[in-house]
Amino acid sequence: MMAQKMLHELRTMPRFIYILVLIAGFGLTIGLYRMLVGLGDTTNLSKAFPWGIWISFDLAVVALSGGAFTLAALVYVFQFEDLHPATRPTVLAGLLGYSAVMVILLFDLGRWDRFYNVFLHPNLSSALFEVSWCIAAYSLILIYELSPVLLERSRWSRLLPTIKKYTVPIVIIGVILSTMHQSSLGTMFVIMSPRLHALWSSMLLPVFFLVSSFASGISLVIAGATVSYWLFGRSLKVKTIAKLGWFLPWILGFYLVLKFGELIIANELDLLFSSGVYSLLFWTELIVGIFTPMLLFAFKGARHSRVASLLGAFLVMGGVVLNRFDVTWFSMTPVSGEMYTPHWMEVAILLGVAAALITVYSLVARYFPVYEETASFKQRSEEPARLKQAAAGED
């Protein structure tokens, strides 16, 4: 009976889940191989580029996961209660994002066998210490924030009132931890300033990283809600998405002012046109990731359209991801002309972890009450006609 039920579930699973599981399996196998033989044969990392695509990926994922604390602050501290339905999918995405980052970091650490030394031997002046402690602590907080989703329909549901009671203080601590590690990821590159191209190198890097993580985090919520609407028929109301989109022009505008202000004060404006490929990368970040979505989300019509806001969200996310790749990789001055391109095994491990991440998200979104707003039309699913009606009323 049980087996039959599971078989039925497996058959009704969307096809892409199978492909993702395959990619994840392959990637993790390569990952185990890397653990056994070391970094030399499995990566193109070198003294000139001791960090590669894994770190770029980690930074991009952390930035995208920034939605969890941005939204938690908006909903619980600033009490924009109409945004509440967006918190669950965002916290879930955040938790999975951080889990993926921690898995990748384990592959990245030369001495993964004693990663726990991070907790036993803290160096308070290290930005990376701050990042690792905050990420570890914040992951626990995300689990707390997500626990109602997992417990709601179980026999542990009597814990819910207690969990709810302490939500606000926990959220505040979570927001502080996030602010600290989002910015510390930028701080990490301050000490490397001799290696970083001047267009990105700045004492304000922590602020740039923090502000851009607000934007990319919110964009991930918008994009995630829209995509899951198409895949699972579960999503957020357009009104909620529009409200989220409203914040974006402000955040992006603030980022723009900071960025150009810094360039003007550092007297580096001429680099905008004189740095060849670097100028091009910089302008791509600005035009694709900031100018265009800023204009788009400034229009009420665009904010209320699922397609337009999805497009805008993708632009912002693309811009922020490019920014993290620029800082960690593309803008690094190569030592003695040595350049870095990732080894195929590095890419395979990365894709594997990313595929696992999307698989788990999809499964949790399918089986747990992640999207509260449209939970109603799952309950009515025995009556297809009413389901259609509900979906129509949704837009």
Add this chain to the structure above:
Amino acid sequence: VAEHSKSPRYGFLIDASLCIDCRTCMVACSVENKVSMETTRIWIEETGITGSFPNLKRYTVPYHCMHCKDPSCVSACTVGALRRNDDGIVTYEQDICIGCRYCIYACPFEVPNYEWDEPLPLVVKCDMCAVRLGEGQQPACASTCPTGAIRFGKYEDMLEEAHRLINERPDKYVQHVYGEEENGGTATLYISPVPFEELGFPTVGATSTAYSNRLITEGTPMVAGAMLVGMTGIYLTIKHFRDEAARERREAEQEKAAAGVKEES
């Protein structure tokens, strides 16, 4: 935030004009510290062949950890495996290292090496042969160098000697002691007959990158404290006004209801 670090006790003085590229220092270091020649703690930087035939020139120089007064690697190390000890030697505790490789990126002199081909690799860097120093001996590289290109002694003596040499022979040496100012000053000092960029030395500013790093990381607890107070305040204020508004609404409704009851009666 500013590091009032003591001046180093020991120093190297490395003279590029005397190096003959024999690599004895590399072999001695490799044997002494039991590291492979692939990832040794000392290696040779060079200008490559310059000039036109028959006046060809090629300068080489041994290169190893600078032992900064305010080392960027020490500030960066996640687990504090890198430390600067009381003698000004930057040491590496290999049992703590987690292999994050942040030190390799943080070092403005591109010094730390890594055992890329080991399954469980470690960072490789000079510790001035601390064991030999304890026994009253010179570091392996300095004691084996056949031409005296690597000299080792009290830091002040080395600095003085460097200035004496370049002042005495301005025709021979570039008027710059590399390491005196670089990254806030280092225990390893270089003098050279050709500009240091030509030897492949990185151009490094006079303020340690560790200083700008600390400016931010050590300010973080204050930011966190301010945020805790600020956000609690914002939460309580907004909650207060919302409760107030809700109460007023409720009262208004009650009044209305009461008025309704009165009218009926």
